[in-house]
Each structure stands twice: as structure tokens, then as C-alpha cells.
Amino acid sequence: MKQKYFSCILLLCILLNLFFPTCLSSRTSQHNNNWAVIVCSSRFWFNYRHVANALSFYHTVKRLGIPDSNIILMLADDWACNARNCFPGKIFNNKDHNLNLYGTNVEIDYRGYEVNVENFLRLLTGRHEPDVPRNKRLLTDSGSNILVYLTGHGGNEFLKFQDSEEVSSKDIADAFEQMYQKKRYNEILFIIETCQANTLFNKFYSPNIAAIGCSELGENSYSHHFDSSIGVQVIDSFTYYSLNFLNNIKPGDSHTTLEKYFNSMTPKQIRSQPRLEFFQFQRNPREVLVSDFFGSIHDVVSHPIYDYSFQNDNHNQNGNIDANGEKENANRNDNFQLKNQFQHRDKAQPNIKISNQFQHNLEDEAIELSDNYFRLGMIILIFLIFFFALIEKIITQK
Amino acid sequence: MKHTPLTILFFLFFSLYFGCLAQSQDKYTEALTIKKLNKNKLLFKFDFNTISKNPNYQNYFLFPKTFGNLVKENSLEYLRFSLTQGMYHLKYGEIGRYSPPGGELIATFETKEDLESKFRTVSRKISGIFGTSQKFSDLTISAQPFYTEFNSLESTSQRTHYSSLPREPVCTENLTPWLKLLPCRSKAGLASLLNPIKLYDLFYHSMSVEVTRSQENSLSFHQQLLLVVELKEFKFSQIFGTPLIGPICPFSSQTKIQIEGFSDYSSFTPTPEEIGNNQVGFILKENLNKKDFNLHYSPKEKTNNNGYNHNNIGNDNSNNGNDNNNNFNNNGINDENISKNQSIKLNRFLKESGKIRGGVITQITNLEKNDLHLTLYDSLPWFMRVYFHTLTIKSNFENKEIEITDLNLESEQGNESNLFANQASLLRIQTSQDHGRPSIFELALVLKPGETFQISVDYLKGFLNFEEHPFDGNRGFDIAPAIVSMHGKKQNLKKRIYYTDSLLLMLPTPDFTMPYNVMTITTTAFLIWYGSFLNNLTGRAGLKLKKKSKAKWIIKPDKF
Numbered sequence: 001m002k003q004k005y006f007s008c009i010l011l012l013c014i015l016l017n018l019f020f021p022t023c024l025s026s027r028t029s030q031h032n033n034n035w036a037v038i039v040c041s042s043r044f045w046f047n048y049r050h051v052a053n054a055l056s057f058y059h060t061v062k063r064l065g066i067p068d069s070n071i072i073l074m075l076a077d078d079w080a081c082n083a084r085n086c087f088p089g090k091i092f093n094n095k096d097h098n099l100n101l102y103g104t105n106v107e108i109d110y111r112g113y114e115v116n117v118e119n120f121l122r123l124l125t126g127r128h129e130p131d132v133p134r135n136k137r138l139l140t141d142s143g144s145n146i147l148v149y150l151t152g153h154g155g156n157e158f159l160k161f162q163d164s165e166e167v168s169s170k171d172i173a174d175a176f177e178q179m180y181q182k183k184r185y186n187e188i189l190f191i192i193e194t195c196q197a198n199t200l201f202n203k204f205y206s207p208n209i210a211a212i213g214c215s216e217l218g219e220n221s222y223s224h225h226f227d228s229s230i231g232v233q234v235i236d237s238f239t240y241y242s243l244n245f246l247n248n249i250k251p252g253d254s255h256t257t258l259e260k261y262f263n264s265m266t267p268k269q270i271r272s273q274p275r276l277e278f279f280q281f282q283r284n285p286r287e288v289l290v291s292d293f294f295g296s297i298h299d300v301v302s303h304p305i306y307d308y309s310f311q312n313d314n315h316n317q318n319g320n321i322d323a324n325g326e327k328e329n330a331n332r333n334d335n336f337q338l339k340n341q342f343q344h345r346d347k348a349q350p351n352i353k354i355s356n357q358f359q360h361n362l363e364d365e366a367i368e369l370s371d372n373y374f375r376l377g378m379i380i381l382i383f384l385i386f387f388f389a390l391i392e393k394i395i396t397q398k
Numbered sequence: 399m400k401h402t403p404l405t406i407l408f409f410l411f412f413s414l415y416f417g418c419l420a421q422s423q424d425k426y427t428e429a430l431t432i433k434k435l436n437k438n439k440l441l442f443k444f445d446f447n448t449i450s451k452n453p454n455y456q457n458y459f460l461f462p463k464t465f466g467n468l469v470k471e472n473s474l475e476y477l478r479f480s481l482t483q484g485m486y487h488l489k490y491g492e493i494g495r496y497s498p499p500g501g502e503l504i505a506t507f508e509t510k511e512d513l514e515s516k517f518r519t520v521s522r523k524i525s526g527i528f529g530t531s532q533k534f535s536d537l538t539i540s541a542q543p544f545y546t547e548f549n550s551l552e553s554t555s556q557r558t559h560y561s562s563l564p565r566e567p568v569c570t571e572n573l574t575p576w577l578k579l580l581p582c583r584s585k586a587g588l589a590s591l592l593n594p595i596k597l598y599d600l601f602y603h604s605m606s607v608e609v610t611r612s613q614e615n616s617l618s619f620h621q622q623l624l625l626v627v628e629l630k631e632f633k634f635s636q637i638f639g640t641p642l643i644g645p646i647c648p649f650s651s652q653t654k655i656q657i658e659g660f661s662d663y664s665s666f667t668p669t670p671e672e673i674g675n676n677q678v679g680f681i682l683k684e685n686l687n688k689k690d691f692n693l694h695y696s697p698k699e700k701t702n703n704n705g706y707n708h709n710n711i712g713n714d715n716s717n718n719g720n721d722n723n724n725n726f727n728n729n730g731i732n733d734e735n736i737s738k739n740q741s742i743k744l745n746r747f748l749k750e751s752g753k754i755r756g757g758v759i760t761q762i763t764n765l766e767k768n769d770l771h772l773t774l775y776d777s778l779p780w781f782m783r784v785y786f787h788t789l790t791i792k793s794n795f796e797n798k799e800i801e802i803t804d805l806n807l808e809s810e811q812g813n814e815s816n817l818f819a820n821q822a823s824l825l826r827i828q829t830s831q832d833h834g835r836p837s838i839f840e841l842a843l844v845l846k847p848g849e850t851f852q853i854s855v856d857y858l859k860g861f862l863n864f865e866e867h868p869f870d871g872n873r874g875f876d877i878a879p880a881i882v883s884m885h886g887k888k889q890n891l892k893k894r895i896y897y898t899d900s901l902l903l904m905l906p907t908p909d910f911t912m913p914y915n916v917m918t919i920t921t922t923a924f925l926i927w928y929g930s931f932l933n934n935l936t937g938r939a940g941l942k943l944k945k946k947s948k949a950k951w952i953i954k955p956d957k958f
Contacts, residue, residue: 078569080569081483081570081598088599089594089595090595102570102571103570103595104573104593104595105574106570107529108529108571109529114532116869131518131522133522133525133526134526162869
């Protein structure tokens with residue numbers, strides 16, 4: 001009887017070890033792919049800074065590992081090849097013209113008149129007409145972390161599209177709820193940079209959404225600086241300081257939390273009050289990493305044969321003559337300047353492999369270590385039971 | 399970026415292996431034509447041709463798979479897609495086939511049935527490949543030209559669908575997928591010169607893709623890039639940003655650079671040589687003799703002002719057609735025009751006097767020494783309500799109007815001689831449908847040498863629905879150019895396609911902020927009236943004593 005009792009416990013312990021994973025490892029996010037939706041919703045030349053914002057985030061997200069196939073870029077007008085652009089084919093986000101945001105590797109999925117409220121909501125909810133091509137669809141699943149970045153003009157609970165239409169906070173909240181019901185996301189990071197941006201996520205009611213807005217109700221969102229050679233403001237303050245922070249993050253970063261990113265921008269710097277809010281987030285909000293949304297869980301390499309970069313557009317170290325006859329600026333260090341990792345992004349980095357495994361970070365190793373300790377403890381327990389059963393047998397036999 | 403020995407080895411190996419293989423299956427050639435044009439302009443024409451004999455539509459080698467599948471699934475015979483920035487003026491000279499500004503899609507299918515849905519599928523796929531907008535299949539824009547021959551295939555009438563978007567933005571990101579269709583991409587061969595950023599600051603820039611399925615069951619894929627720049631001293635490294643660095647594309651059976659139109663070839667370094675067929679240029683060998691190929695042209699006659707000849711400055715401002723005074727009495731022919739290699743002059747403009755009515759006038763001038771047989775295809779969107787009884791043709795050789803013979807051939811095309819029997823024949827009229835198909839008219843014209851025809855038609859402007867206005871509706875609507883196609887005759891005049899100017903039509907646009915303004919004004923007025931009304935009715939004036947403090951006289955009406 002006792003032996004039967006003991007053998008049942010033994011069997012249970014063995015089964016527990018083998019079939020049930022240890023429940024200690026709930027710190028990492030459970031996503032397995034990353035998507036980004038980047039939208040510039042304003043039209044006309046004087047809204048140049050909005051496309052510079054959108055393209056800056058596009059490049060950041062690409063550098064940190066999300067491939068073009070997982071990025072939906074919507075630009076409402078054509079600024080790079082606009083007749084008013086003194087630098088054809090180039091878009092800058094800094095008056096030093098350090099980096100051409102447009103380049104040759106930009107893949108725009110929705111352009112011109114196609115960037116409207118209907119297409120935006122169709123994209124989010126996935127309700128497309130049957131012959132919409134693949135690059136215009138958000139093919140996410142229940143393990144996708146999505147970064148949604150909107151920039152443009154907005155107001156109290158609305159965002160303006162193309163200077164004539166509006167999408168309201170309720171529409172976006174409903175779209176996210178549809179996505180939740182259809183299991184189209186794991187977690188969403190919603191960043192919005194407009195005037196009175198924080199009001200746009202007043203109505204969110206779906207779980208696992210984090211939202212960052214750059215200005216409160218009644219506040220405007222300001223541009224950062226003016227470029228006299230182009231004639232318009234080239235970047236907004238929120239994006240400028242975001243880039244300052246994000247450019248220090250390498251691909252595969254596992255330490256920088258979203259809170260740290262958010263705290264790097266003070267209201268005094270961006271001249272408005274930003275807000276970071278988590279809606280029914282399943283895990284601890286303080287542990288959400290920037291690379292959960294900005295980077296990719298897969299290691300991605302740009303293969304040299306498929307890389308169409310040209311050396312004389314990003315960094316003009318050989319002093320090419322510009323269209324205006326002036327020498328393009330070499331790297332200057334006074335204002336903010338993108339780090340070397342970005343400038344060499346287009347060259348192949350041979351030490352990164354394409355793999356499907358989860359990245360082994362320090363925290364993961366610690367978790368695996370504690371899992372192993374638990375398993376070890378279970379095995380020791382089994383041996384102890386065996387040992388005591390044996391002793392008891394010997395004692396009773398005697 | 400210098401190629402490492404490994405990559406050179408890679409290309410050499412592939413050139414050995416695929417060099418043999420290429421000739422047995424698909425044939426791929428590259429060519430660059432550098433041609434001197436009139437008005438101090440220079441043309442760079444890149445041609446990349448892939449011919450696949452007896453394709454099995456399953457294994458693709460050099461022929462791009464996307465287009466092979468497109469041809470097979472939609473039973474296409476001919477497809478041409480082009481994206482263009484800038485306009486090619488005919489006064490620059492004849493260069494063969496060019497493209498109108500914006501985007502243009504031509505598709506010829508095998509059968510007449512179900513053209514619109516097939517065209518819709520094809521246009522969506524093409525716009526997905528090249529990253530353009532999906533408006534090509536819009537019913538208000540796309541139509542079928544019956545009598546324009548876009549290619550050398552026989553009797554494509556009524557099986558061809560045509561769509562043109564003059565306002566389609568073309569930028570560097572559209573060149574990248576075009577380059578990806580080449581076998582060597584932009585890594586080797588002539589395409590390594592193509593840096594998208596350098597190519598967008600020119601007078602005219604057009605990239606096109608043309609797929610033809612001939613009757614002998616061979617598929618040809620032709621990619622062409624046309625660049626029109628200013629004629630002055632140039633080097634490859636200056637214009638393209640890089641000299642031609644070897645190796646050339648190992649899949650190409652012939653890579654050549656051809657130079658045309660120059661009187662003095664010695665101003666080129668390296669000096670071009672004879673390459674057969676009365677052509678002058680270079681045939682590039684595999685590793686370019688281990689040095690970069692940097693073609694340098696320096697004109698012998700030193701001119702001031704960056705290469706502008708002083709005697710050309712005045713002529714640059716000349717208009718395409720006749721003077722603005724509609725002076726018909728010029729004899730359009732003179733020796734200067736003939737040496738300028740221009741066959742016709744085209745002009746098209748709007749005649750408007752307000753927001754209600756207007757007219758479209760097309761002028762065609764024959765600059766050849768022979769009669770020309772032309773067909774004119776013009777499609778005007780539905781909001782230009784064309785009155786076809788106002789379609790008139792005037793000529794500068796006659797005082798009265800030209801009589802338009804109504805041939806109105808609905809069915810087969812008939813003989814060439816039937817079409818051009820009269821001076822001007824009306825081949826086809828399609829009336830428009832509101833919010834639907836455009837109005838189309840097609841004419842067959844015979845022009846004598848030096849004759850100018852002026853074809854005019856009047857219209858009334860229609861009203862658009864509120865949602866049909868584009869987001870920048872105040873800019874106006876772009877009307878696609880008319881197509882003039884020259885039909886060849888015995889006197890070796892090739893079949894050619896010409897495009898007129900595109901037009902910008904201003905429609906009366908509503909005040910889009912009207913609803914907002916109406917609501918704010920009326921609600922404010924209502925509030926002021928109603929609010930003060932209620933306040934005055936329900937408020938009470940009285941004395942309110944505070945208990946602890948001294949009595950204070952306070953008049954405080956109760957607010958609603």
C-alpha cells in the first residue's frame with residue numbers, strides 16, 4: 001500500500017518533469033514575429049517634416065531588423081521627386097543633410113491618394129478586396145508584435161488624412177478590437193505624433209496595447225528646426241529626440257525598456273507633455289523592451305547580391321558636388337548625427353546569420369538556469385523517495 | 399567599391415557556365431545608345447532585351463518569372479508599362495518609341511471577351527510589382543483604342559486596353575523593382591551605371607517594360623530606359639556617378655555602346671570604332687581589359703556658358719506648333735526642320751472661357767516631304783461632356799473646313815486603303831457615361847506635306863460627386879494625352895506612336911470646408927440667441943446677505 005502510494009508520487013514527479021514546462025519563464029514576450037505600420041497622413045509640400053518623421057522611423061525599424069516584407073509604409077504625397085524639391089530624390093531629417101532618408105531601398109506600399117482612412121482601417125482589420133496585392137496587406141498572426149506609428153495633423157480625438165478626411169479615436173479603437181478578436185496581434189505599440197496626440201488613445205479598450213503620444217489635450221506638437229536650403233521644417237521634436245535615443249540601440253538589444261525610451265524625452269525638450277500608457281498589458285509594463293517592437297526576433301541580414309545601395313548617397317566622404325554646386329556636408333559632429341551602425345547598414349554584416357531561434361539573452365539564460373535548478377531539484381526528490389523506500393524496505397524486511 | 403577577387407572569380411565561373419547555357423535557352427543583350435538630339439540635348443537609351451524561344455512557362459532562366467506567369471495566366475499577347483517623369487518634345491528629334499509623362503499601361507489580350515476584368519487583374523499585378531497606385535484600371539480612365547497600332551502584331555483592334563495616368567508620381571523607389579528584373583540586377587553590366595538618385599534631375603526620364611509574344615511562340619522582354627540630358631562635356635563618372643566598372647554581365651551575349659548623331663567622333667575618349675551595321679561605338683568585352691570604362695566627351699568647339707551655343711538660345715523658346723496667333727500661313731516645311739529629324743509637330747491645348755464650357759484643340763503638322771497617314775485617338779473623361787457635332791477640322795491649305803467622312807467602322811479594321819481614302823474620316827465615336835466611361839473619338843487623317851490640321855471639339859463641364867474630387871482637387875484634373883499613330887506605307891515610313899501634351903482641366907470645386915463653416919456659424923448664432931434668451935428669462939435679481947460678514951449688496955441671477 002505504501003509502496004503503491006510512493007510509486008504514484010514517483011510517477012507524478014516523473015511526468016511533471018517530462019511533460020510540463022517550468023512556469024518560471026514568463027518574463028519575455030511571447031511574440032514570434034514583428035511588423036510595423038508607418039503612416040504619414042498629410043499632403044502638400046509644407047508638411048515635409050511629417051514624411052521625414054515617418055521615414056526616420058522606417059529606417060530605424062529596418063536597421064533594427066524588421067524586413068521590408070513586414071513593414072507597411074504609407075506616404076500620402078510625393079516629396080522626394082516633387083518639383084519643389086531642390087534635392088531630387090532626397091529627403092533629409094536634419095539641416096546638415098547627413099542622411100538621405102529616401103535612398104534606393106525604400107519600399108512604399110501605399111502612396112498618394114491611396115493613403116486614406118478607408119485603406120488604413122482596411123489594412124488594420126484585414127478586410128481587403130480580393131485582388132489587393134500581398135505587399136499591401138498586414139499579414140499578422142497571434143504571435144505578432146506590431147508597431148503602429150502615425151504622424152500628421154490631428155486634434156482632439158482625431159487624426160487628419162490628406163488634409164480632408166479624419167479618423168477618430170473610436171475608429172482606431174474599434175479596429176484594434178477587431179484585430180484582437182481575430183487574433184491578429186500579440187502586442188501593439190501605438191506611437192502617435194500630432195497635436196493633441198494623447199487624446200487619440202482615449203478610447204482604446206483592447207488588451208495588450210501600449211501607446212505613446214507626444215502632446216496632451218490642448219497642446220501642440222512642435223517641429224524641431226527649419227532648413228533654409230529646403231525651405232520648410234525638416235523634423236518634429238518628438239521624432240528628433242526619439243531618434244537621439246533609438247540610434248544608440250543596436251539590433252538584438254535586450255536591456256533597453258520602453259520606459260527608458262519614454263523617459264529620455266522630457267516635456268521641456270519637446271515642449272509638450274508626452275504620455276505612455278499601457279492598456280490591459282499582460283506582462284509587467286516595466287519589462288517591455290524597445291526591441292520587442294522596434295526590432296525583430298529573427299536575425300536578418302541584407303544579402304550582398306540583393307543589396308542595391310550606392311556608396312555615394314549616404315555618407316559623402318569624397319565630397320561629391322551637390323545639385324546646387326555646393327559641396328555636400330561631410331560628417332559633422334556638432335548636431336545629432338546617426339551613429340556608424342546606421343551608415344554602414346547597407347553593407348553586409350557577415351557576423352549575423354539568418355536563424356529562427358530565439359535570441360539567447362542574458363535574462364533567458366538566467367531563466368533557463370533556474371529551470372534547470374528546478375528540474376534538478378525534482379530529480380533529487382525522486383532519488384530521495386527511492387532511497388527512503390529502499391531503506392524502509394530494508395528495515396521492514398529486517 | 400572594388401570587387402574582391404572572390405567576386406571576380408564568381409563571375410568568371412558563371413560566365414563560363416552560363417555563357418554556354420544562355421545561348422541555348424534565353425538570349426539576353428544589353429545596349430546603350432548615346433545620341434545627339436536637337437536643341438542641345440543628349441539622349442542615353444538603355445536597352446535590355448531577353449528573348450525566350452518556346453518558353454514552357456515553368457522553368458525560367460533569364461526571363462523574369464513574374465512576367466512569364468503574367469502572360470500565361472492572363473493570355474496576354476503584348477504588354478507595355480512605362481513610368482515617365484518629364485515630357486519628350488518632338489523638336490528634340492526622332493528617337494523611336496517614347497512614353498507620355500506619368501504612368502502608361504497597354505495590354506493586348508488574345509480574345510475580345512472580358513477585357514475589363516482581365517485588364518484589371520493585370521494592372522493590379524503590375525502596380526504591385528512597380529509600387530505604383532492602382533488606378534490604372536479605373537473605368538473613367540481606361541479605354542480601348544481600336545485603330546492605334548502599338549506594336550507589330552497583326553490586327554490587335556478591339557483586344558487592346560489602354561490606360562494613362564499623367565499624374566502618377568515617379569521616383570527612385572520605382573526604379574529599384576525595374577532594376578531587379580534584370581538578370582544581373584544593378585551589380586554588373588550597363589545597369590551598374592544606374593544610380594537612381596542621379597537619374598532624377600534630368601529633362602526626361604522614362605523606364606518601360608515591354609513583353610511581346612510573337613506568333614512563333616517566342617517571348618521577348620524588353621526593358622528600356624530613356625534619359626534626356628543637356629549636351630555638354632560629360633563623363634560617365636559625372637553623369638552616372640560612377641564609371642563602368644567590370645565585369646560586364648556574364649549572361650549577356652552582347653554588351654554594346656552605340657554612338658549616333660555626332661559629326662565628330664574624335665571628341666570621345668576612348669575613340670569609338672566601327673561595330674557593324676553602319677554603327678559606331680564599342681563592344682564591351684568581359685572584364686573591360688581590367689580598367690574602368692569612363693567615356694569622356696569633350697566638344698571641340700569651345701562654347702561659353704556651359705555649352706550653350708548663343709545661336710540656340712533664342713530657338714529654345716520656340717513653341718511646338720504654330721504661333722499663338724493661329725497663323726496658318728507658314729509653310730511648315732523647310733530644310734532646317736528636315737535636317738532636324740522631326741516628322742510631325744504636335745500641339746494640344748484647351749480653349750476655355752469660364753467654368754461651364756470649353757474646347758480641346760489638337761494641331762498636327764506634317765513636316766515630311768510625303769503624305770502622312772495618321773490615326774488620332776483621343777479619350778476625354780466623362781466630366782468633359784463632349785458634343786460631337788462640334789467636331790471640326792480646319793487646314794491651313796484650305797479656307798473652308800475639311801469634311802469628315804463618317805466611316806464608323808464598328809467591326810473589323812478593313813484595309814488600310816479604306817481607312818485613308820479620304821482626307822479625314824471619322825473611324826469611331828464612343829459617347830461617355832456619367833461617372834463611367836470616357837468619350838472617345840478616333841480619326842484617320844491624310845496630311846499633305848506642310849499641311850497643318852486643327853481638330854477642335856467643344857464640351858460642357860460636368861458636376862462631380864463630392865467624393866469624386868481628389869484630395870488636392872483645387873489643382874485640377876489631368877487629362878491623358880492623345881495618341882497619334884503613323885501608319886506605314888510603301889515608302890518605308892515605319893509605324894510610329896506619338897503623344898501630345900497632357901492637359902490640366904480646372905473644374906469648379908466646391909468649398910470643401912463648407913459643412914464645417916456652416917455648422918460653426920449656425921450653432922454659434924443659435925447659441926448666442928437661445929442662451930441669452932434663456933438666461934434672461936430664468937434669472938432672478940435679488941439681495942443676498944452673508945450671515946457672518948457685513949451685508950453686501952450682491953445681485954446674482956440664477957444661471958440656467
